[in-house]
Amino acid sequence: MFRPLKRWLPRATSLLLCLLFWQLAASHHWNLGLVTFANVPTPWSVVEAALGLGDSGKLAQHLGSSLSRVFAGYLAALVIGIGLGLAIGRSKWAEDLLLPPLEVLRPIPAVAWIPLAILMFPSSELSMVFITFTGALFPILLNTVHGVEGVDPRLIASAKSLGAGRWAMLREVILPGAAPSIITGLAIGMGTSWFCLVTAEMISGQFGIGYYTWESYTIQNYPDIVVGMLLIGVLGMGSSLLIKRLGGLFTPWHRPRGKA
């Protein structure tokens, strides 16, 4: 029990030092030349703003809308990303057919999708889900392709020799072989999905953390912006961690190097 404690101490200290720097910089309105803290809210005012948000009773609605959008987009990305990734990784034909358009779409940032998303989807809710979907899709897709192509050809040959057919190969060899890479993709995709949330909720709406953050900026309520940013950061980190933990449960044989 001593060892973990020893590691938590520097971790907590590091966080506290960051907070201290923030407090000093913001309260003394430091001007560091390139960057100025003149208009940055202090940590304390952020805490007050957070408490205010909690008291207003809107927090649950903001959280609820954001979570449902992120998870809907993420779930669609998971199904489509893994499905397409398996097809592309397994078949040259699917690769030639599917990968070129996907490679063109991949570098397009979420914010550039906004006008088209509004035009393409009947409801703003769906267009917001679509934006979070684009964020999560590519990390999941590319890591799945990478994982599938990384499966040892000797394992595939052995499975064939042992009588595995097409579906058994996919279920028993390809999927588990690619699983560690797929899970990495899922964890990264979870992060990027939250990453796109503010962009998505710029579209419209009444509720959502991203909407709240953007709204606070337009009405110049600076502490609230930071509250929104921190909420997104914490939620994104939490859900990525959750995915990694779940992934660990699904791959009990897989132990990353350097850890027992």
Next chain:
Amino acid sequence: MSLFEQPEGRIDIRGLSISLGEGRAAFEAVQGLDCQIEPGQFVCILGPSGCGKSTLLGALAGHLQPRAGSLKVDGADVSTPSPQRGMVFQQHTLFPWRTVRDNVAFGLKMRGIGKAERRRAADEILALVGLEGFAERWPDQLSGGMQQRVEIARVLVNRPRLLLMDEPFGALDALTRLNMQELLLKIWTQIRTTVVFVTHDIDEALFLADRLLVMSSRPGRIIEDLRLDFQRPRTTELVTSHEFSRLKRHCLELLHHQEGRQLPRLNPLGLPLEHKLPRFAL
């Protein structure tokens, strides 16, 4: 199905040529090879590195297609991999995501055999290779010798006509290799299948085989066909006997004639893998 089933596994190879590589880089790894192997025989194939002995094994397994000639097992052409022709590689190919027992039972699962029956058969064959008590382990938790034993068990659970082995003990330390050779002979007395065992270790080949085929350097052809009538069961004392030494000298001379060119090692799946560059940054 009984453990002591009537052996099958007659191999009939006529005019076999196999080419590897594509376009200009293509070459004949095996050329105009003829060979008949009796059911239940233990045959070792000895040859210099890159001579195409592993290529021949890959073709027997069904992983590589002949360019010319025919390759028949019990009268049927070999075209695709089959549980009837089990393959053991130099480095184990156990599924890291399956326990030892589930790895061994994999072939039975593919045949749709029920869980209880799979478990019973797997445990039976694990006991035969001396791995009782390791059924619940992950493959990564075993030593190299144990991993190869699981690999052999996983192939034998299908009662194959052929057991194809590509330098299966080549990566093991000397002592473990001796133990594995004795174990393999012991298993073979109980599950009589045709064994084709590729090696470049003369001692190993002489110790194990009923019949020893020596292959020439590329393109691979058979340049010597020896019958080894050493009494069975064989023990490690055999390797110090006079007759053993005489045959070993003979094999060394044959292999010496083949030296001069250093060829890259081939494997039963064809050419050594080139490391592909990732097509996109992640």
